[in-house]
Amino acid sequence: MTLRLIFFLFLLCSAEVALAADKVVLITLDGLRWQELFMGIDESLINSEKFTKSSDALREDYWDDIPEQRALKLMPFMHGTVFKQGAFVGDLRHGSCAEVSNRKNFSYPGYSEILTGVVDHSINSNDKVPNANKSFIELLRENTEKDRLHYAAAFTSWDVFPSILNVERSGLYVNAFGPLDVISSENEQRIQSFYFDTPRPWTSVRNDVFTHRFALEYLEREQPDVLFISYGETDDFAHDGKYHEYIWAANRTDRFIGEIWATLQRLDAYRDNTTFFITTDHGRGQLPLESWQHHSPTAPEHVNQDSLNRYAQGIAGEEAVWMAALGPDISSRGEIITPNGCLTSNRVAATLIHTLGIDFRTLNPNMGAPLREFLR
Ligand SMILES: [Zn+2]
Numbered sequence: 001m002t003l004r005l006i007f008f009l010f011l012l013c014s015a016e017v018a019l020a021a022d023k024v025v026l027i028t029l030d031g032l033r034w035q036e037l038f039m040g041i042d043e044s045l046i047n048s049e050k051f052t053k054s055s056d057a058l059r060e061d062y063w064d065d066i067p068e069q070r071a072l073k074l075m076p077f078m079h080g081t082v083f084k085q086g087a088f089v090g091d092l093r094h095g096s097c098a099e100v101s102n103r104k105n106f107s108y109p110g111y112s113e114i115l116t117g118v119v120d121h122s123i124n125s126n127d128k129v130p131n132a133n134k135s136f137i138e139l140l141r142e143n144t145e146k147d148r149l150h151y152a153a154a155f156t157s158w159d160v161f162p163s164i165l166n167v168e169r170s171g172l173y174v175n176a177f178g179p180l181d182v183i184s185s186e187n188e189q190r191i192q193s194f195y196f197d198t199p200r201p202w203t204s205v206r207n208d209v210f211t212h213r214f215a216l217e218y219l220e221r222e223q224p225d226v227l228f229i230s231y232g233e234t235d236d237f238a239h240d241g242k243y244h245e246y247i248w249a250a251n252r253t254d255r256f257i258g259e260i261w262a263t264l265q266r267l268d269a270y271r272d273n274t275t276f277f278i279t280t281d282h283g284r285g286q287l288p289l290e291s292w293q294h295h296s297p298t299a300p301e302h303v304n305q306d307s308l309n310r311y312a313q314g315i316a317g318e319e320a321v322w323m324a325a326l327g328p329d330i331s332s333r334g335e336i337i338t339p340n341g342c343l344t345s346n347r348v349a350a351t352l353i354h355t356l357g358i359d360f361r362t363l364n365p366n367m368g369a370p371l372r373e374f375l376r
Pocket of ligand 1: 031107235236239295
């Protein structure tokens, strides 16, 4: 056997892990329903005086008789770029199904499932309990030779992420809810001053604009290998029963995601070198109408937080999520139909690890396996 042939065989054998992306950007929108993502604004809800204050404005900006056109108006970047060039799942009308597998259907279990790849049934509240499970980011930092200080970072609107990502153990840089600890540029100083000058709608979730602007500054300056951005407004405006604010938040976040993507395309380190993955941590109700506001554990007796147990049997459809991705290792097949069962959130972490050319089993064999449907 010639050396060339041996080398060729080696390439064949290692093709499985010789993938193109070196960077990962993971984005989540808290509790954005698949209904709005794929069908746009909901006719019953915009006609509800209880839930919608600016019906006319919503109708003018986002209404169309055809659901797909409404969706395009609401989230033009997701539909015009991500769905067109990449792959996505979650439109239940088409037999495209994605769901969380934790049966809790609220945020800490959902994010833990996405980030760690495992379902830990002992997580039974949104309390700030350090996660016993390691995120894929922590595992990558421990197990790869890269030990750059800014190898990875997370910017999150919700203040529980330092616990979900267990910053004491992982040492990850997580800017959650509050201001930046260290200011590195004039731009950051300006954003920080707006942060202090702006009303705070909630006590544990900040306005997404600050999460977004801080993340963009960091992305350009530090160019981390793994960046996690978690936007939160969609969930909190829904809990508040403000459908107009929920819709505006969804539209803004779509634009934010487009800005992150445009930045990645502008930077040599990221262009054609990044797996871009977008998902949500849980669904919400559809019927009865008021259940759109909430999500609730399917087994409330195992949950240690009364505020989550307002629907004793859970809410139909709240386990439904969606996922979308774009990148050099991601298929451009568009919609993924799932005749053999729903794709689940516990497989996201292994999918991301896989696109970096690493076998997830070397990091944590208990993770859900990569979502082959998303891969080239
Ligand atoms: Zn919620």
